[in-house]
Amino acid sequence: MSGTDPVCTEPPPAATRCGPVGHALARVGRLHRIAMGRRLRELGLYPGQELMMMRLWDCGPVRQSELIQSLGLDPSTVTKMLQRLEQSGHVRRGPDPADRRAVLVEATERGQALRTGVEDAWKDLESLSLGGLSAADGAELSRLLGLVAENLREETEEADGCAPGATVC
Amino acid sequence: MSGTDPVCTEPPPAATRCGPVGHALARVGRLHRIAMGRRLRELGLYPGQELMMMRLWDCGPVRQSELIQSLGLDPSTVTKMLQRLEQSGHVRRGPDPADRRAVLVEATERGQALRTGVEDAWKDLESLSLGGLSAADGAELSRLLGLVAENLREETEEADGCAPGATVC
DNA sequence: AAGATTACCTTGGTCGGCCAAGGAATGGGT
DNA sequence: ACCCATTCCTTGGCCGACCAAGGTAATCTT
Numbered sequence: 284m285s286g287t288d289p290v291c292t293e294p295p296p297a298a299t300r301c302g303p304v305g306h307a308l309a310r311v312g313r314l315h316r317i318a319m320g321r322r323l324r325e326l327g328l329y330p331g332q333e334l335m336m337m338r339l340w341d342c343g344p345v346r347q348s349e350l351i352q353s354l355g356l357d358p359s360t361v362t363k364m365l366q367r368l369e370q371s372g373h374v375r376r377g378p379d380p381a382d383r384r385a386v387l388v389e390a391t392e393r394g395q396a397l398r399t400g401v402e403d404a405w406k407d408l409e410s411l412s413l414g415g416l417s418a419a420d421g422a423e424l425s426r427l428l429g430l431v432a433e434n435l436r437e438e439t440e441e442a443d444g445c446a447p448g449a450t451v452c
Numbered sequence: 453m454s455g456t457d458p459v460c461t462e463p464p465p466a467a468t469r470c471g472p473v474g475h476a477l478a479r480v481g482r483l484h485r486i487a488m489g490r491r492l493r494e495l496g497l498y499p500g501q502e503l504m505m506m507r508l509w510d511c512g513p514v515r516q517s518e519l520i521q522s523l524g525l526d527p528s529t530v531t532k533m534l535q536r537l538e539q540s541g542h543v544r545r546g547p548d549p550a551d552r553r554a555v556l557v558e559a560t561e562r563g564q565a566l567r568t569g570v571e572d573a574w575k576d577l578e579s580l581s582l583g584g585l586s587a588a589d590g591a592e593l594s595r596l597l598g599l600v601a602e603n604l605r606e607e608t609e610e611a612d613g614c615a616p617g618a619t620v621c
Numbered sequence: 622a623a624g625a626t627t628a629c630c631t632t633g634g635t636c637g638g639c640c641a642a643g644g645a646a647t648g649g650g651t
Numbered sequence: 652a653c654c655c656a657t658t659c660c661t662t663g664g665c666c667g668a669c670c671a672a673g674g675t676a677a678t679c680t681t
Binding site: 302304307309310311314315333334405408413414415416421423424427428430432435 | 482574578593
Binding site for chain 1: 666667668671674676677
């Protein structure tokens with residue numbers, strides 16, 4: 284048994300006083316990411332990459348810019364992540380014949396093979412997270428998180444529009 | 453106006469199907485972190501550092517191990533973060549006379565000066581996040597997040613105990 | 622048709638965060 | 652007293668994620 288484990292967070296600092304919900308949010312988000320990361324490691328992925336792969340499983344070959352927008356990530360983040368995923372053989376990149384500056388991305392067989400594993404991991408973690416909650420509570424939580432997400436999204440976007448014709452898939 | 457802004461996330465991938473709540477959680481957590489990071493930048497801090505500082509404001513000089521445990525972070529993370537905070541003058545580190553392998557950490561005046569700014573930022577973001585929610589909804593959200601946190605914490609800790617005598621402060 | 626603007630991606634740098642491994646100092650068992 | 656286990660911290664490596672800046676290609680303007 285390894286003695287001291289990280290991730291304890293028991294008595295959080297007085298951030299609780301200034302932003303109880305925000306603090307709980309940050310805390311839960313981190314715990315969720317860690318728990319997910321643990322499952323992903325057995326699959327050979329790092330946390331964050333699974334969302335990228337999910338996107339690639341759903342859509343076929345996709346433009347990198349599409350990934351950037353749908354995942355809401357910085358372009359440079361996507362570039363580097365794809366470079367690593369390419370090197371680990373999960374992803375293939377090639378030029379877009381229709382636009383020579385664009386890059387088309389798709390999952391390799393090796394990447395496809397992870398699909399059920401990743402989806403199971405998500406389902407597993409989902410049920411674990413909601414353990415002890417009634418279905419009604421789950422729905423309520425989902426609803427409230429949606430509202431908060433909307434509030435935060437507005438501030439983050441700060442006027443833009445998020446091009447409507449983007450849901451290509 | 454910078455044209456393309458990241459962070460859009462509009463139609464999330466089919467992760468929604470496998471773990472709607474988990475996905476919303478990850479999403480909101482990230483948005484919250486980004487929004488907080490924006491406020492912190494004006495104060496000269498990076499996201500994550502503010503929790504460390506809050507802990508230091510509450511307690512006086514603290515052992516590094518205390519920070520590790522209370523924030524639930526990896527020891528190496530804390531070491532590096534403190535090195536940077538020290539270099540930016542927000543924090544001072546010195547030897548613990550009672551235990552020569554330990555390190556005592558405390559906030560400098562410069563670090564203290566950020567306190568109200570950070571707390572205001574948290575309050576501000578909190579009210580923004582909860583905009584449009586009734587007080588009852590806020591409480592409900594808090595309660596549900598607490599439950600989920602508990603579920604996730606159990607898995608993350610995986611048997612340990614989190615030494616009860618740790619709430620020194 | 623030439624020039625300015627945009628869109629698409631890279632590179633380089635910095636941070637938070639994790640893991641693995643290692644060096645000191647303390648403490649417990651015999 | 653001695654040695655072994657534990658605790659406390661550091662270093663190095665790797666990723667996700669951000670920003671800033673730059674290079675190439677398409678598009679819009681005039």
